[in-house]
Amino acid sequence: MAKLIQSSLSDQVYTLLKEQILSGELQGGMKIPEESLAEEFGVSRTPIREAIRRLAEYGLVTIRPRTFATVTSITSSEADDIATVRVALEQLAIDSIDEASYADHVETISRHAANCQYALGIGDRAKVFEEDSLFHMALVAASNNTALISIYERLDAKIQMLRIQQNLPEDGLGYYIGQHARMMSLLKNGEKEACKALIHEHIKHDMGYDPDQ
Amino acid sequence: MAKLIQSSLSDQVYTLLKEQILSGELQGGMKIPEESLAEEFGVSRTPIREAIRRLAEYGLVTIRPRTFATVTSITSSEADDIATVRVALEQLAIDSIDEASYADHVETISRHAANCQYALGIGDRAKVFEEDSLFHMALVAASNNTALISIYERLDAKIQMLRIQQNLPEDGLGYYIGQHARMMSLLKNGEKEACKALIHEHIKHDMGYDPDQ
DNA sequence: GTATTGTCTTTTGTATACAACTTTCTTGAC
DNA sequence: GTCAAGAAAGTTGTATACAAAAGACAATAC
Structure with missing residues (x-):
C-alpha cells in the first residue's frame, strides 16, 4: 500500500x-x-x-x-543575464536529447504546446505563460539530465517572476508561440543546430530583446 | 562609519x-x-x-x-550530469567575457592559477582542489553575469563534494593543472573557441571522463 | 522460524515566550 | 523650521516545551 x-x-x-x-x-x-x-x-x-x-x-x-x-525583485540587468543563461541551458538540453528520450517525452511536450496555442486562442494570457513555461520545462526534462533540470527549474521560477514584473506587451505573442511547433519539428528531424538557433531567437524575443544586439 | x-x-x-x-x-x-x-x-x-x-x-x-x-550523496549518474552542465556554463562564461572585464579579473584568475600550481608542488592535494575551484569561479565571475555566477556557485559546491566522495586518482593532476595557464593565454588572445574546447577536455578529465566517449 | 503486535526510544514538527535589534515617533534644543 | 536625542512600537532571533511521528526491539501467537 x-x-x-x-x-x-x-x-x-x-x-x-x-x-x-x-x-x-x-x-x-x-x-x-x-x-x-x-x-x-x-x-x-x-x-x-x-x-x-x-x-x-x-x-x-x-x-x-x-x-x-x-x-525579490529582479533588475533589468539581471533579466538580461537570466535570458543569456536560459538560452545556454535550453541549447544544452537540445544537445542532450536523444531519439529514445524524445520519444518518451514528445507526448508531454506536444500537449503543452497545444495547450499554449489554445490559451492564446481564447486570450487567456496567464495560461499562455503557464503552458509556455511547462513546454520549455518539458523540453529540458527530455534531456534526462537531473542537474540541468533542477537548475532550470530555479531559473524558470525567476522567469515567471519577470513576466509578471515587466508585463511585456502582446506584440507578436502569436508568432512567438507558433515557434513551439517549429522547434518540435526540427527536433524530430534531428536538426539540432537549427533548433538551437530558433531557441535563441525565441527566448530573446520572449525576454524582450533584440537578438542581434 | x-x-x-x-x-x-x-x-x-x-x-x-x-x-x-x-x-x-x-x-x-x-x-x-x-x-x-x-x-x-x-x-x-x-x-x-x-x-x-x-x-x-x-x-x-x-x-x-x-x-x-x-x-546528500551524489550518484555517479548525477556526477555525469553535473560535468555536462559545468562544461556548458563555463563555456558560456568564456563567451561572455569581454576585454575590459578580463582586464578587471585577470589578476584574481592568475593568482589562483599560481596558488594551485604551488599547492601541487608541495603536494597539498586539498589546497590544489580549493584553488582549482577558485580559479574556475574567478573565470566565471569575469563573465559579469550574476545569474550565471550564482548558478555556478551552487554547482561548484556539488563539484567539491564529488571530489571528496570519489577521491579521484592523482594521475595527470599536473597535466591537468597545467591547462590553466593555457586557458588564460588563449583567453588573452581572444581565441575563445580554442579556449572552450580546452575547457571541455579539462573538465571531462577533472571529473573522471573520457572526453571522446 | 516467521510474522505481528505493542512498547520504548529517538528525532522531528510546532507553538510560545522572551530578549534584542531596527525603525519610527516624539520631544526638546537651537 | 530643522536637527538630534531619547522613548515607544514593531519585528526578528533564539531558547524551550510539548506533541506526534518514525524506527528499533522485544514479546507473543501461529
Missing part, C-alpha cells in the same frame, strides 16, 4: 508562498512579515520562518536581517 | 555546516541530527533547523521528513 505522507505545515506554507509569488499575488518588493503571514495561514511563526528561509535560498525572497523579508 | 552586522547564529551554523560538508568533514550519507548539532555548537535547535533547511534547498543536505537529515 502506498504510504500517505502528510506534509508539514512548513512545506505547505513554502508551496503556498511560492505559488503566490509566481502567480503575482505577491509582487517583487512586497514585505512579508512573519507575524502577519502566521495569522493569515493560522499557524505559528515557526513554519513561516522556515518557509521564508527556504524561499530566500531559492532566490525568490530577500531577507534583510533583523528587519523584514521582501519578495 | 561602516556598520558591523553581527550575523545570526543561524547564518553562522549555515556557514560552518557548509564548510564541514565541502571539506569532507561531514561526508555524503552521514546523519545530521538537530539535537547533537545543537550540543556541538552550543546553541538551541532553532538555528540548527534553519541552517539545515537552507542547506537542503541548496542541495547539500537531504531531509527525510519526520526522520532525520543526511548529507
Whole structure:
C-alpha cells in the first residue's frame, strides 16, 4: 500500500508562498512579515520562518536581517543575464536529447504546446505563460539530465517572476508561440543546430530583446 | 562609519555546516541530527533547523521528513550530469567575457592559477582542489553575469563534494593543472573557441571522463 | 522460524515566550 | 523650521516545551 505522507505545515506554507509569488499575488518588493503571514495561514511563526528561509535560498525572497523579508525583485540587468543563461541551458538540453528520450517525452511536450496555442486562442494570457513555461520545462526534462533540470527549474521560477514584473506587451505573442511547433519539428528531424538557433531567437524575443544586439 | 552586522547564529551554523560538508568533514550519507548539532555548537535547535533547511534547498543536505537529515550523496549518474552542465556554463562564461572585464579579473584568475600550481608542488592535494575551484569561479565571475555566477556557485559546491566522495586518482593532476595557464593565454588572445574546447577536455578529465566517449 | 503486535526510544514538527535589534515617533534644543 | 536625542512600537532571533511521528526491539501467537 502506498504510504500517505502528510506534509508539514512548513512545506505547505513554502508551496503556498511560492505559488503566490509566481502567480503575482505577491509582487517583487512586497514585505512579508512573519507575524502577519502566521495569522493569515493560522499557524505559528515557526513554519513561516522556515518557509521564508527556504524561499530566500531559492532566490525568490530577500531577507534583510533583523528587519523584514521582501519578495525579490529582479533588475533589468539581471533579466538580461537570466535570458543569456536560459538560452545556454535550453541549447544544452537540445544537445542532450536523444531519439529514445524524445520519444518518451514528445507526448508531454506536444500537449503543452497545444495547450499554449489554445490559451492564446481564447486570450487567456496567464495560461499562455503557464503552458509556455511547462513546454520549455518539458523540453529540458527530455534531456534526462537531473542537474540541468533542477537548475532550470530555479531559473524558470525567476522567469515567471519577470513576466509578471515587466508585463511585456502582446506584440507578436502569436508568432512567438507558433515557434513551439517549429522547434518540435526540427527536433524530430534531428536538426539540432537549427533548433538551437530558433531557441535563441525565441527566448530573446520572449525576454524582450533584440537578438542581434 | 561602516556598520558591523553581527550575523545570526543561524547564518553562522549555515556557514560552518557548509564548510564541514565541502571539506569532507561531514561526508555524503552521514546523519545530521538537530539535537547533537545543537550540543556541538552550543546553541538551541532553532538555528540548527534553519541552517539545515537552507542547506537542503541548496542541495547539500537531504531531509527525510519526520526522520532525520543526511548529507546528500551524489550518484555517479548525477556526477555525469553535473560535468555536462559545468562544461556548458563555463563555456558560456568564456563567451561572455569581454576585454575590459578580463582586464578587471585577470589578476584574481592568475593568482589562483599560481596558488594551485604551488599547492601541487608541495603536494597539498586539498589546497590544489580549493584553488582549482577558485580559479574556475574567478573565470566565471569575469563573465559579469550574476545569474550565471550564482548558478555556478551552487554547482561548484556539488563539484567539491564529488571530489571528496570519489577521491579521484592523482594521475595527470599536473597535466591537468597545467591547462590553466593555457586557458588564460588563449583567453588573452581572444581565441575563445580554442579556449572552450580546452575547457571541455579539462573538465571531462577533472571529473573522471573520457572526453571522446 | 516467521510474522505481528505493542512498547520504548529517538528525532522531528510546532507553538510560545522572551530578549534584542531596527525603525519610527516624539520631544526638546537651537 | 530643522536637527538630534531619547522613548515607544514593531519585528526578528533564539531558547524551550510539548506533541506526534518514525524506527528499533522485544514479546507473543501461529
